[in-house]
Amino acid sequence: MDTLFSLTFYTQPNGNYREGFHIGLFTSHEEAKQIEARYRKEVAGFKDHECDAEIAEIPVIGHRGDAIRVYRFWGWNVNDASDEVDIMGSDCYTNRADAEAACKKAQIATPREEWALDTYTIGQCDWQEGFVRI
Numbered sequence: 472m473d474t475l476f477s478l479t480f481y482t483q484p485n486g487n488y489r490e491g492f493h494i495g496l497f498t499s500h501e502e503a504k505q506i507e508a509r510y511r512k513e514v515a516g517f518k519d520h521e522c523d524a525e526i527a528e529i530p531v532i533g534h535r536g537d538a539i540r541v542y543r544f545w546g547w548n549v550n551d552a553s554d555e556v557d558i559m560g561s562d563c564y565t566n567r568a569d570a571e572a573a574c575k576k577a578q579i580a581t582p583r584e585e586w587a588l589d590t591y592t593i594g595q596c597d598w599q600e601g602f603v604r605i
Contacts, residue, residue, distance in 0.1 A: 473530070473531035473535045474528050474529065474531060475496040475497065475498065475528075475529045475531055475541065475563055475593065476496065476497045476498070476499060476500050476502070476503040476526050476527070476528060476529070477493070477495075477496050477497075477503075477525075477526065477527045477529050478493075478494040478495060478496075478497065478503040478506055478507055478524065478525075478526050479491050479492065479493045479494060479524070479525050479527070480492045480494065480507075480510065480517055480522045480523070480524050480525075480598075481522060481523045481524075481525065482520065482521075482522055483520075483521050483522075483523075488550075488552070488554045488556070489523075491558075492517075492522075492597075492598050492602065493597060493598075494506060494507075494510065494596055494597055494598055495591070495593075495594065495595050495596045495597055496529065496541065496563065496591050496593050496594075497593070497594060498593060498594065500526060500528075502594070503526045504526065506596060507524045507526070510598075511524075514598070514599065514600075514601040515600070515601030515602065515603065516598075516601040516602035516603060516604070517598075517601060517602075518601075519604075520604060529543070529560075529562060529563050530562045530563070531562065531563045531564075531565060532562050532563065532564045532565065532569060532573075533564055533565030533566050533569060534565060535565050536565075538565050538593075539592055539593055539594075540590055540591065540592055540593070541563040541564060541565055541590075541591050541593065542563065542564045542565075542566075542567050542569075542570035542588060542589070542590055542591075543560060543561050543562070543563050543564070543570070543588075543589055543591060544560075544561045544570060544573070544574040544577065544586065544587065544588045544589070545558065545559065545560050545561070545586065545587050545589065546558070546559045546577060546578070546581060546583030546585065546586050547559070547583055547584070547585050548583055548584045548585070549584055549585065555585075557583065559577075559581060559583065561573060561574070561577065563591070567588075567590075570588060571588060574586065574588055
């Protein structure tokens with residue numbers, strides 16, 4: 472089974488809530504570490520504020536081969552402050568129909584208020600413009 476490496480930055484906790492910035496999915500742990508280092512050095516917000524970084528191994532369901540896109544679904548609840556909480560993320564799927572079917576099963580097995588199915592381009596970096604604290 473293939474594995475991708477998900478890089479996410481988290482801000483320092485504000486009460487019980489930490490804001491997460493998902494940067495992307497990468498083919499190796501080393502690539503994710505290089506992207507983390509670049510963001511900490513060059514990208515607004517990430518270089519200016521204390522942030523924790525997490526690199527998580529995400530299994531890939533299906534034969535990835537030379538595919539450049541994968542699908543991943545998310546479920547979450549919303550608290551009284553309108554923060555996304557109780558977030559659950561799936562494995563990555565190479566086939567959209569398989570991801571949709573797994574998402575439907577997860578909605579029954581693990582109820583959440585909101586659900587989304589996302590498409591990711593492997594190696595693409597999000598939040599390249601950074602973020603600003605007001």
